[in-house]
Structures are given as structure tokens and as C-alpha cells.
Amino acid sequence: MMTPPIAHFGHWYISLPVFMGPVVALFGYIYLQEWRNKRRDRKKSKKGA
Amino acid sequence: MKRRRAAAAVALVTVAAAGIWPAAALAHGLVGRADLPIPPYLFGWAASIVLVVSFIALAALWKQPRLEDARERRIFDMPRMVDPLCGLIGVALFGIAIYAGLDGTKESNQNLLPNLVYVHFWVGFVLASVILGDVFRVFNPWRAIARAVGWVSGRLGIRSPLRREYPEKLGRWPAVAGILGFAWLELVYTQKANPRILVWISIGYAVVQLAAMAVYGVERWTQDGDAFSVYFNLFSRISVFVKRGRTVYLRPLLSGVTDMPLKPGSVALLCAAIGSTTFDGASNGPLWASLNPDLQSFFKTLGASANVKIELAGTVGLAACVAAVGLFYHLGVRGMRTVGRGHTTRELARRFAHTLVPIMFAYALAHYFSLLIYQGQAAGYLASNPLGNGSNLFGTAHWGINYGVISGAGIWYVQVGALIAGHVSGLTLAHDRALTVYQRLRDATRSQYWMLVVMVGFTSLGLWLLSAVRGAG
Numbered sequence: 335m336m337t338p339p340i341a342h343f344g345h346w347y348i349s350l351p352v353f354m355g356p357v358v359a360l361f362g363y364i365y366l367q368e369w370r371n372k373r374r375d376r377k378k379s380k381k382g383a
Numbered sequence: 384m385k386r387r388r389a390a391a392a393v394a395l396v397t398v399a400a401a402g403i404w405p406a407a408a409l410a411h412g413l414v415g416r417a418d419l420p421i422p423p424y425l426f427g428w429a430a431s432i433v434l435v436v437s438f439i440a441l442a443a444l445w446k447q448p449r450l451e452d453a454r455e456r457r458i459f460d461m462p463r464m465v466d467p468l469c470g471l472i473g474v475a476l477f478g479i480a481i482y483a484g485l486d487g488t489k490e491s492n493q494n495l496l497p498n499l500v501y502v503h504f505w506v507g508f509v510l511a512s513v514i515l516g517d518v519f520r521v522f523n524p525w526r527a528i529a530r531a532v533g534w535v536s537g538r539l540g541i542r543s544p545l546r547r548e549y550p551e552k553l554g555r556w557p558a559v560a561g562i563l564g565f566a567w568l569e570l571v572y573t574q575k576a577n578p579r580i581l582v583w584i585s586i587g588y589a590v591v592q593l594a595a596m597a598v599y600g601v602e603r604w605t606q607d608g609d610a611f612s613v614y615f616n617l618f619s620r621i622s623v624f625v626k627r628g629r630t631v632y633l634r635p636l637l638s639g640v641t642d643m644p645l646k647p648g649s650v651a652l653l654c655a656a657i658g659s660t661t662f663d664g665a666s667n668g669p670l671w672a673s674l675n676p677d678l679q680s681f682f683k684t685l686g687a688s689a690n691v692k693i694e695l696a697g698t699v700g701l702a703a704c705v706a707a708v709g710l711f712y713h714l715g716v717r718g719m720r721t722v723g724r725g726h727t728t729r730e731l732a733r734r735f736a737h738t739l740v741p742i743m744f745a746y747a748l749a750h751y752f753s754l755l756i757y758q759g760q761a762a763g764y765l766a767s768n769p770l771g772n773g774s775n776l777f778g779t780a781h782w783g784i785n786y787g788v789i790s791g792a793g794i795w796y797v798q799v800g801a802l803i804a805g806h807v808s809g810l811t812l813a814h815d816r817a818l819t820v821y822q823r824l825r826d827a828t829r830s831q832y833w834m835l836v837v838m839v840g841f842t843s844l845g846l847w848l849l850s851a852v853r854g855a856g
Binding site: 355 | 424427428431432435669670718721832833835836839840843844846847850851
């Protein structure tokens with residue numbers, strides 16, 4: 335039976351999100367922008383129709 | 384719609400959490416070191432800002448492709464004897480290393496073979512290729528032997544009866560297998576430094592190369608099949624120097640990367656190279672320290688012996704890192720596909736694969752720089768005493784390794800600089816290629832949003848791995 339990997343879990347579980355913070359922020363920002371762009375395009379096409 | 388909102392909410396919560404956690408991370412003593420003015424995670428954040436600013440600058444100022452079809456300027460012609468002479472040096476060094484492996488001491492740090500293979504060859508040629516161009520091609524011992532045999536047999540009118548056309552479907556997959564095999568040997572195999580075992584692996588590899596060259600032709604196999612020729616050639620594409628025939632040309636930095644052949648296995652090769660370096664960093668950090676014992680105990684329950692359980696756990700780790708790098712790149716390309724029309728994920732993955740070359744170099748330099756700087760000095764005493772039997776051929780056998788040649792902080796700055804420069808180069812190449820793939824500048828820029836995320840991700844991951852190793856050390 336495999337033991338859950340928790341022995342040093344706290345170490346990397348804290349430091350990894352700290353380092354990866356900018357990636358998540360950037361991903362969130364771009365995702366939001368793309369979603370807004372698509373919504374705007376949809377609205378434009380509806381108005382055009 | 385709900386899923387999108389949930390994703391955005393998760394992103395925001397994670398960012399907020401990341402802002403709260405630094406103090407906790409430092410309390411663990413994992414990423415902070417007294418010799419750095421700021422905590423390492425701030426270097427990661429600063430690097431991300433540099434990448435975002437570079438991205439904006441590229442979008443605003445780089446409106447035409449500049450690296451594709453860049454001009455080369457002829458510099459000089461190499462004397463005819465350079466190629467055979469370098470080949471002879473390569474064969475001689477290979478012969479000495481084999482002799483040391485067969486007849487030298489079993490102490491790995493006193494024997495020339497392990498040092499030559501893992502430090503001077505594997506890491507040294509990476510740096511030499513980026514600075515000088517494809518130097519391995521001229522020093523490649525098995526290519527030199529095969530060419531000499533081909534020259535003699537040509538004079539005698541003998542043609543290899545085994546000769547076949549290289550299957551185009553095979554692409555660069557033999558090289559992928561070779562690089563993964565070497566990475567496994569270096570990072571996973573428990574007997575990796577044993578000169579007696581390493582020597583037979585080296586001989587076996589050379590025999591396979593010579594046999595493949597006899598079947599598919601020297602240059603054809605060197606181009607796609609020989610793992611090290613393909614690997615070092617990728618690095619040499621960053622260089623400003625390129626040798627065609629006997630003529631050496633000067634070209635803009637990075638422009639050679641845009642000519643990277645798009646063959647089956649090209650993307651896998653880059654992911655294998657970056658993934659193996661990632662595993663090298665991760666295997667010295669806390670993440671692997673927490674997972675490795677559990678994986679080993681799992682394989683022990685399946686009946687694996689002490690060494691086999693270590694190797695099986697390492698194999699899983701190595702495969703996971705290669706797969707993670709591949710997945711990350713694939714996600715970036717999937718994001719890119721949402722922009723414009725008529726592009727498939729497969730096509731984009733291949734057309735943008737070359738952007739991983741500078742990242743591969745950045746990872747290699749960042750992870751192996753200290754090894755090259757410190758362990759590279761072993762060449763001094765090993766040149767005089769290659770077998771470790773007490774000889775002193777050049778009077779340098781008493782030389783040691785000077786660990787004061789560069790400070791820990793100095794190494795960290797080189798690592799951060801390499802990662803930033805490598806990823807900015809990757810972004811530049813991606814932007815330049817996007818300008819040729821997409822009709823409109825706006826689409827080209829939008830398509831690269833996702834590549835920016837990939838580059839920031841690789842940079843952050845690289846710095847996290849390096850800082851974790853520093854903390855662990």
C-alpha cells in the first residue's frame with residue numbers, strides 16, 4: 335500500500351504556488367480578456383443580425 | 384459560463400493566496416538565503432515582469448519577421464585539414480576515455496571517463512555549441528571513424544551491402560530515445576558513475592552508431608539518428624556562427640533556430656531535453672524528497688530489490704517531468720489555436736517547436752552551470768592522471784577544485800540571467816514566427832498571449848526548482 339506523500343508536503347506545497355503566482359495571475363488575466371473579447375464579438379454579431 | 388467564472392475565481396484566489404504565503408515559505412527556510420538581497424521568489428516575479436514587458440515591447444516594435452530568412456555573411460574558409468584533424472582529436476579522446484574506463488581506477492571522481500562523459504561532454508559541448516556553432520559535428524568520434532572507413536572503402540570500391548534509405552517516418556525518434564536513455568543513465572541509474580559499466584555503455588553506443596551509419600549513411604544518420612549530434616546541433620542553432628562545407632558564416636543571433644527541421648519527433652526531443660533537466664532539478668528538491676520514498680516503498684511492495692526500486696521510482700519521476708513539459712507546451716499551443724482560423728494544434732505545435740530551443744539552453748545552463756564551473760576543473764588533474772593510478776603526465780596531477788572561483792550568489796545570478804534571457808529569446812522567436820503564420824499583426828500578438836503564459840510558467844518553474852535545490856543544499 336502506498337503511503338500518501340505528506341512527509342515534506344508543506345515545504346513544496348507552499349513554495350510552489352508562491353513561485354507560480356505570476357503564471358496564475360497572467361493566465362487569469364488573459365482568460366478574462368479573451369472571454370470579454372468573445373462576448374463583445376458575439377454582441378456585435380447579434381446587433382448586426 | 385459558470386465554468387469560466389469558476390476558473391477566473393480560482394485564479395484570483397490562487398493569486399491572493401500566493402501574495403499571502405511568501406512569509407510562510409521563508410519561515411520554512413526553503414527559499415531564503417542570507418547571501419541574496421531579496422528572497423528568491425521575488426526573482427521569479429521580477430523575471431515574469433521582464434517577460435511581460437518584453438512581450439509588450441515585441442508587440443509594439445517588432446512588426447515584421449526579422450529572424451526568418453535572415454542574411455548570413457561569409458567570414459572565412461577553414462583549411463581542408465581542420466575537419467580530419469578535429470575528428471582525429473575526437474577519436475583520440477574517446478579512445479583515452481575508453482582506456483580509462485577499462486583499465487583505470489573504479490573510483491569515479493579519480494577516473495577520467497565519468498567526468499569526461501557527464502561534465503565536459505554533456506555540459507561542455509552545450510556551451511561550446513552556443514558560443515562557437517556545431518563543434519560536436521567536427522569532433523564527433525563515431526562520425527570521424529565512419530567517414531574514415533567510408534573514405535577507405537570508397538578508394539577500394541567497396542560499398543556497404545547493408546545500405547538502406549533512412550525511413551522518413553522515423554524522423555528524430557532515434558535521437559529522442561538516445562537522449563531519454565542518456566538522461567535515464569545520468570539521473571536514474573544507480574551505477575551511473577561506475578567506470579566499468581559506463582565504458583561498456585559508451586562502447587555499445589559507439590557500435591550502434593557505426594552500424595546505423597553503415598546502413599543509413601554517415602551524414603543522414605548524424606543528422607537525425609545520433610542523439611548527441613542532433614542534441615548539440617539544436618544548441619548550435621542559437622550561435623552566430625555556422626559552418627557550411629568549409630566556409631564559416633556569421634548570422635544574426637537565434638536566426639539559425641528558425642531553420643530547425645520540422646520532422647517527426649522534433650517536439651518530443653525538445654520536451655525530453657527540457658523534461659530531463661527539470662527532473663535533474665526536481666530530484667534534488669523537496670518535492671522529490673517527499674514523493675520518492677513513497678514511490679520506492681510502493682515498488683518494494685511489488686518485490687523490487689533495493690537498486691531496482693530506486694531506479695523504478697526515478698523512471699516514474701523522469702517520465703512525469705517529460706510529460707509535464709510536453710503537456711505545458713501543448714496547452715500553450717491549444718490556447719494559440721483559438722486565434723485565427725485554419726490552424727490545427729499539431730501544425731502549430733510543430734511550427735512553434737523551435738521556440739523551445741533557447742529554453743532548453745536556459746534550463747541546461749541554469750542547472751549545470753555550477754557543475755561545469757566546479758567539476759569542470761577536474762580536467763586539470765585528470766589530464767595528468769586519467770586512470771587514477773598516480774601518474775603525472777603533465778605535472779598537474781596535484782591540482783584540485785577551487786570552490787572559491789564563484790560565490791553561491793554569483794551562481795544564482797547566472798542562473799536567473801540564463802532563465803530570463805532564454806525565455807525572452809523564446810518569446811522573440813515565437814513572435815517572429817507568429818508574424819509569418821498569422822495574416823494580421825493583432826492576431827499574431829493575440830496568439831502569443833498563451834505562449835507568454837508558457838514562457839512565464841517555464842521561468843517560474845525553473846527558478847522554483849533552482850531555489851529549492853539551494854534551500855536543500
